[in-house]
Structures are given as structure tokens and as C-alpha cells.
Amino acid sequence: MPVKNFVVGCFKEEEGVFKAVKRVRTSGFKLHDIYSPYPVHGLDEAMGMRQTSLHTAGFFYGLFGVIAALAGMAYCTVHSWPLNIDGKPHFPLPSFIPITFEFTVLVSSVGMTLTFCWLCQIMPGVKKHIFHPRQTDDLIVMAIELTKDSQAEEVKKWFADLGAIEISQQRAEEGWWYGNFSMPAKYEQELEAGHPVTS
Amino acid sequence: MKEQFVMPAKLRTISIVLLAIGILALIIGIFALNGPVSGTRFWIVLFFNAIFFLFMTLGALIVLCAATLAQGSWHIAYRRVIEAIFMAMPVFAIIAFIIMMCLVWGDKSAIYAWADKSLVAHSKLLQKKSAFLNPTFYTILAVIMLGLWTYFGYHIRKLSLKEDLSTAGTTKIFWKTYRVAAIFVAFYYVSNAVSTWQWIMSIDVNWYSTLFMWYIWASLFVSSIAVITLFVILLRNLGYLEWITYEHLHDMGKFMFAFSIFWMYLWFAQYLLIWYGNIPEETTYFTIRAWGSYHTLFYINLIINFCAPFLILMTRDSKRNYTIVAYMAILVFIGHYLDFYLKFMPGPLKNNWHIGWYEIGITLGFIGLMILVVTRNLSKAPLFLKNHPYMKEAIIHQS
Numbered sequence: 001m002p003v004k005n006f007v008v009g010c011f012k013e014e015e016g017v018f019k020a021v022k023r024v025r026t027s028g029f030k031l032h033d034i035y036s037p038y039p040v041h042g043l044d045e046a047m048g049m050r051q052t053s054l055h056t057a058g059f060f061y062g063l064f065g066v067i068a069a070l071a072g073m074a075y076c077t078v079h080s081w082p083l084n085i086d087g088k089p090h091f092p093l094p095s096f097i098p099i100t101f102e103f104t105v106l107v108s109s110v111g112m113t114l115t116f117c118w119l120c121q122i123m124p125g126v127k128k129h130i131f132h133p134r135q136t137d138d139l140i141v142m143a144i145e146l147t148k149d150s151q152a153e154e155v156k157k158w159f160a161d162l163g164a165i166e167i168s169q170q171r172a173e174e175g176w177w178y179g180n181f182s183m184p185a186k187y188e189q190e191l192e193a194g195h196p197v198t199s
Numbered sequence: 200m201k202e203q204f205v206m207p208a209k210l211r212t213i214s215i216v217l218l219a220i221g222i223l224a225l226i227i228g229i230f231a232l233n234g235p236v237s238g239t240r241f242w243i244v245l246f247f248n249a250i251f252f253l254f255m256t257l258g259a260l261i262v263l264c265a266a267t268l269a270q271g272s273w274h275i276a277y278r279r280v281i282e283a284i285f286m287a288m289p290v291f292a293i294i295a296f297i298i299m300m301c302l303v304w305g306d307k308s309a310i311y312a313w314a315d316k317s318l319v320a321h322s323k324l325l326q327k328k329s330a331f332l333n334p335t336f337y338t339i340l341a342v343i344m345l346g347l348w349t350y351f352g353y354h355i356r357k358l359s360l361k362e363d364l365s366t367a368g369t370t371k372i373f374w375k376t377y378r379v380a381a382i383f384v385a386f387y388y389v390s391n392a393v394s395t396w397q398w399i400m401s402i403d404v405n406w407y408s409t410l411f412m413w414y415i416w417a418s419l420f421v422s423s424i425a426v427i428t429l430f431v432i433l434l435r436n437l438g439y440l441e442w443i444t445y446e447h448l449h450d451m452g453k454f455m456f457a458f459s460i461f462w463m464y465l466w467f468a469q470y471l472l473i474w475y476g477n478i479p480e481e482t483t484y485f486t487i488r489a490w491g492s493y494h495t496l497f498y499i500n501l502i503i504n505f506c507a508p509f510l511i512l513m514t515r516d517s518k519r520n521y522t523i524v525a526y527m528a529i530l531v532f533i534g535h536y537l538d539f540y541l542k543f544m545p546g547p548l549k550n551n552w553h554i555g556w557y558e559i560g561i562t563l564g565f566i567g568l569m570i571l572v573v574t575r576n577l578s579k580a581p582l583f584l585k586n587h588p589y590m591k592e593a594i595i596h597q598s
Contacts, residue, residue, distance in 0.1 A: 041597050051515070059513070086477075094474050097467060 003187055004174050005146040006032060007155040008131045009164035010139045014040055017140045020162045021046045027158060029150050032143040032174075035135040054119065058112045065107030069100040121176045129172035139166075145174075201439050202581040206574045214570035221564010228557050239309040239547050242302060244558050246310070247543040248565045249295035250398060251422075251536060254415070256291055256569075258423025259284035260352050261387060264380035273450045275593035276442055277431045278584060282359060283576035284426060285352045290572050292345040299341055299398070303334040310547045312404045324405060332401050340397060344390045351383040360580055367586045391416055402546040406484045408473070414465045415542075421458035422535035424451065425528040430573065432525045439582055442594045445519045449598040452518030455531055459508035463501075488541055492550040500541055503534035536562070 011017045017034065021043070024031045034043065073096050077083045088095065117123050135141040142164075144155050152169050159167045171191040225245075232241040263281045266274040274281060303314045312318050312325065313332040319325040325332070355376060362372040392412040400411050408414075428451045434440045473481045488497050507530055517523045544552045584590050 055515070086475075088475075094467075094471050097471065 002174050003171065004032075005152070005191070006131070006143045006170045006172060007146060007152055007159065008141060008143050008166075008168050008170055009159035009162070010132055010134070010141050010166040011163070012139065012165050014043075014140065016163045017043070017142060018046060020142055020159070020164075023158075023162070024144070029155060029158070030145045030147050032145040034143075035131060035141040037136050037138060037140075040140070052119070054112060054115060057115045058108050061108040061111035062104050065104035066100055068107070069103035070096060073099065125178055126176045127179060128176045129170075129174075131170060131172075132166070132168075143170075200441055200583070202583045204434070204439055204574070204577040204582055206578050207437060210570065210574060214567045214574070217563045217567025218571060219564075219567075220560050221562075221567060224557055224560025224564060228561075232557065235309070236548070236551050240551070240553065240557070242298070243310055243543055243547050244561055246295075246298050246302060247539060248561050249291060249298050250543075251539045252565050252569060253288065253291040253295045254419040255423045255426055256285050256288040257348055258419040259427060260288065260348070260355070260383070261420060262423055262427065263355065264384050264387075267376055267380040268384060270377075272589035272592040273447065273596055273598075275584060275587055275589045276447055276596065277427070277434075277440060278359070278587070279577065279580055279582045280430045280434065280440075281427055282356050282580075283573045284423070284430065286356055286576040287569060287572040288352050289349045290568065292349055296341060296345055300338065303337050310402060313401060328404070332397065332404070337397055340393055344394055347386060347390070351379065351386075354379055355383075359584070362586050363581065363584065365586055368588075369586075370588055373588055399542055402543060403484055405480055408469055408481075408484075410465060410469045410472075414462070414469055417458060417462040417465050418535050418538055421455060421462055422532055424454045424458060425531040425535075427451070428455065428524060428528040429532070430577075432521060432528075434577075434582070435521075442583075444596075446596050446598045448521065448524055449515070449518045450596075452512055452524050452527075453598070455524075455527060456508055456512040456518070459505055459512075459531065463505040463509075466501075466505075487545045487549070491545070492552070493541060493545055496537060496541060500534065500537050503530055504538060507534075 009020070011020070017036075017040070021031070021034070025048075031047065034047065036043070074091065077085075078091050082090065085092070085095075121128060131143050132139060132141045142159075144150070146152055146155065156167050156169070169191065171187040173187070228241050232238060259281050263274065263278070263285065302310050311332075312322075313328060314334055314337075319329055330336075358372055358376045358379065365372060395412045395415045399415065400407065428448075431440065431443060431447075431451070435443055470485065473485060487493060508527060511523065512518055512527055540554075587593075
């Protein structure tokens with residue numbers, strides 16, 4: 001995963017973030033992500049994010065659950081070793097339905113949970129760079145990635161104009177890594193040594 | 200913003216024409232449908248329609264009370280529509296009461312076998328059940344239940360109208376409505392069991408199912424959600440309720456989707472136990488429906504009420520589409536009409552069932568009456584609840 005330079009602005013109120021999100025594209029900056037302690041209504045739409053594909057995945061997990069449960073039971077009790085239970089028909093569909101239902105719920109819920117973790121890059125042992133320790137407490141944190149066209153001082157001034165209460169420049173791993181939190185310290189030293197803006 | 204609903208002349212004409220068709224069918228029916236089988240058909244169709252429409256208007260009251268108890272804000276944006284629907288309940292309660300009295304006190308043993316003393320004298324089972332199933336008890340309970348449902352409906356409507364006149368920002372009436380809703384829900388879930396057992400399950404007098412009340416409840420809840428949705432979309436098309444957005448539509452679509460699945464769950468829970476147990480006195484109920492002459496209707500019922508809502512309303516985009524949700528609401532309405540048809544008809548009519556001029560005429564009459572009464576109730580009060588504490592939250596609602 002690439003190491004990149006970010007300028008991070010922290011906002012106390014939702015209004016400041018919405019104002020910043022609306023202007024970020026016209027200002028020509030690259031928005032990395034926004035971290036908030038609670039779900040902010042309408043922020044995903046303002047950021048221009050597409051609808052999640054989680055429910056499509058859920059549908060296919062459910063479909064797999066139905067087919068797997070019915071096929072499994074049919075193989076065991078109808079094909080491999082035909083069972084006659086209480087004189088019921090050879091393929092007793094109604095008595096298979098409860099197990100099919102439960103198995104569908106199980107497969108789709110477990111599958112969707114794991115897919116959610118994959119999409120959000122959260123897993124036991126997986127670490128991500130934390131831009132500000134108060135991003136899960138009371139601050140809404142907006143990270144802007146520095147590119148060739150955007151200079152750090154310019155972005156800092158832009159944040160200050162929008163009323164960000166804390167502004168900092170950080171150099172960090174963009175994605176996740178497996179291990180402990182000691183990784184970013186190296187990048188901070190690089191930043192202090194005046195590491196040039198990459199990409 | 201148009202706050203006051205004015206009934207359009209066209210809608211009024213349509214509803215009066217539908218009502219006239221119903222009355223015409225009733226009058227022709229009185230003369231044409233006589234004799235043992237046709238006479239039963241005459242009464243059971245009237246009874247079934249009256250109960251279906253009564254339960255659907257009652258369902259609106261349950262939706263409102265359940266949402267009030269959950270302190271939900273999603274329904275406040277169109278609460279006047281829900282109120283207008285359950286305020287049509289007294290009309291259907293009176294019609295249903297008259298028909299029910301004709302059934303138990305008149306000579307109509309073809310529908311309620313337990314109301315006929317000569318039949319009870321020969322059946323040990325009916326004698327055992329006669330403490331619960333007898334005309335006097337039936338009448339008393341019907342008066343109590345219909346009276347109290349109507350009373351609670353009036354009371355909640357009165358509180359809601361009083362709130363419009365009170366000062367903004369107060370929560371006194373909100374909490375009062377909350378308490379009334381709690382009492383109603385507690386009373387309803389007892390009366391639901393009694394009414395469905397006594398009115399509907401006792402048509403097949405030798406058969407019983409403890410799940411029956413939940414099954415009827417799911418049916419009436421989802422069909423009243425469908426009717427609320429249809430009226431909201433109708434008002435939206437007429438230019439009212441401008442604050443209703445896709446978010447509210449999405450909620451109603453979700454409710455139809457969820458309760459269609461819930462209905463199927465209960466339907467199947469009842470079917471599976473009877474199928475698995477395979478006791479003759481229980482299986483007779485499904486023998487005539489699934490393997491008898493109702494075979495086609497039985498499977499159409501499952502497709503309309505479960506497969507169609509499940510597959511069509513599953514995606515987010517279809518729940519946010521006015522056309523799809525409106526057509527699905529009509530389909531769900533027809534589906535649960537059919538479901539009620541399958542609950543009522545096989546008992547007394549056996550294989551002599553019809554869906555002919557009489558059934559369609561009476562149903563159109565009831566639909567006309569419903570549109571007429573509901574739109575009249577809508578025009579009595581402003582559509583915007585200006586003093587409700589949740590009104591702002593309801594308008595900016597996101598699903």
C-alpha cells in the first residue's frame with residue numbers, strides 16, 4: 001500500500017464539514033475520507049459515494065444458502081440413502097423449508113458481516129492510520145490527499161477559512177496493514193525531514 | 200402548500216358509481232340468489248367483504264398505535280391519511296354487525312353450524328364448544344369489540360384534532376395519545392383472538408388452529424399498509440402532501456415487503472404443522488383448498504402474496520419508485536382479498552364457489568364506499584399536523 005501525504009482538518013460541527021465537502025471538488029483537491037463518531041445523514045451523498053453493493057452480495061449469499069441447504073438435504077435423505085419418515089412423500093419439500101430458511105439466514109448474515117468487514121477494511125489484527133485520536137469521540141475529521149496540483153499550505157489555508165479547529169499535515173500509509181501501531185512513527189520522521197510530496 | 204383536502208368531483212363520481220354498482224348487485228342478489236346454495240353464497244359474500252373491509256380499516260388504527268408506541272416519526276407525515284382510513288371503521292362496523300346478526304339469529308346454519316340448535320344436539324363436539332360458540336355470547340362480544348374499536352378510533356382522532364388547536368411545542372397530548380394507544384393495543388390483541396376465532400375460524404366449525412389469529416393479523420396489517428400507501432400516492436398525485444418524498448415511500452415499501460414475508464412465515468407455520476401432523480380433522484381444511492376445487496386460487500394466493508412482493512420489492516430502487524410501489528400495493532390488496540376469500544368460502548360453499556357478477560359487484564360497492572368515506576374524512580381536517588412534536592423530524596426523515 002502506498003504511503004501518502006495528507007492534510008487533515010478537524011471540525012466540531014456538521015455544517016463545517018458539509019460546506020467543505022461541497023467545495024472540495026471545485027477547489028481541485030482530492031478527498032481521501034471523512035471520519036465521524038456517528039453516522040451523519042446525507043454525508044455519503046454529499047461526498048458523491050455510490051450505493052453500497054453489500055445487499056447485492058447478501059442476495060447471492062441467500063441464493064447460495066437456499067440451494068446448498070435444499071441440495072444437501074435432498075442428497076442425504078432422498079438420493080444417497082432414501083429415508084421413509086412417517087409415510088411422507090419421497091421428496092418432502094415442506095419439512096425441508098424450516099432448515100432451508102434458517103440456513104439461508106445464517107449464510108447471508110455471516111457472509112454479509114464478513115463482506116462488510118472486507119469493504120470497510122476492519123478485521124481483528126488489521127490496523128489503519130488514525131488521523132486524529134478524537135475522530136471517534138467528538139470531532140469530524142476530514143483528510144485531503146496531497147497531489148501535484150495541491151500544495152500543503154494552500155489546503156491548510158482552505159481549511160482555516162472553512163473554520164476547522166485543528167489542522168495538521170500527516171504522512172501515512174493509505175490502506176490497512178497487519179501488525180501494531182508503531183508504523184506511522186517512521187513516516188512522521190520522514191515528514192519532519194521534508195519528504196517530498198509523492199504521486 | 201395545500202393543507203386542506205378538497206374532494207375532486209371526478210373521484211366523488213367514481214366512488215358513487217362504484218357504490219351504486221354494489222347496491223345494484225345487492226338488490227339483484229336479493230331476488231336472484233335464493234335456495235340452499237345460492238342463499239349461502241349471497242350471505243357469505245356480503246359477510247366476507249364486510250369483515251375484510253372492517254379489518255382493513257382496523258388495521259390502519261393498529262399501524263398508527265404501533266407506530267405511536269414505538270415513538271416513530273415516519274408515519275406523522277401522512278398521519279391524517281391513516282386517521283381518515285380508520286375513521287371509516289364505524290361504517291363497516293355497522294354493516295358487519297347487521298350481517299353478523301342476520302347470520303347467527305336468522306336461519307343460516309349453512310355458514311355457522313353452531314348457531315343451529317338441531318345440529319348442535321347431534322354433535323358432541325359442538326356441544327363442548329357451545330360455551331364459546333353460541334348466538335348470545337357472539338352478539339355480546341361483537342357489540343363490545345366493535346364498540347370499543349370504534350371508541351378508541353374516535354378518541355385518538357379527537358386527541359389529534361385537539362393537538363392542532365393547542366399551543367405549539369407542548370407534549371401533553373402526545374403522551375396522552377401514547378397512553379391511549381397502549382391501552383388499545385393491549386385490548387386489541389385479546390379481541391383479535393376472540394374475533395377471529397368466533398367470526399372466521401368457526402365457519403369451519405370442526406377445525407381449529409391456534410395460529411389463526413396471528414395469520415389473520417398479518418394479513419390485515421399488510422393490506423392496510425397497502426391501502427395507506429395507495430391513498431398517500433393518490434393524494435400526492437392530486438397535488439397534496441408535498442412534503443412526502445422518496446424516503447417516505449421507501450418506508451412504506453419496506454413495510455409491505457417485510458409483512459408479506461411475515462404473512463408467509465405464519466401461513467407456512469400453520470400449514471407445516473397440519474401437513475406434518477396429518478390428523479384427519481385438521482387436514483380437511485387444506486384438503487379442499489390445496490387439492491380440491493380451490494387448487495388454482497390456493498397457488499395464485501401464494502404467488503401474489505409472497506413471491507411477487509418478495510422478488511419485486513427487494514431492491515432499493517423499486518421501493519423508491521412510485522409506479523412500482525403503487526402497483527405492488529394494488530397487487531397486495533388483491534392478494535389479501537383472495538386470501539380472505541380462501542378463508543371464508545370453502546367452509547359453507549364447498550365446491551360451488553364463484554367469482555362472478557355478484558362477488559365483483561359487491562366488492563366494487565365496498566371499494567366505492569371506502570373511497571367515499573375516507574375522502575370525506577380527509578376533507579374534515581388539515582393534512583399538516585402543525586403542532587405535533589415529531590412533524591419536523593417526519594418531514595426531514597431519511598430511510
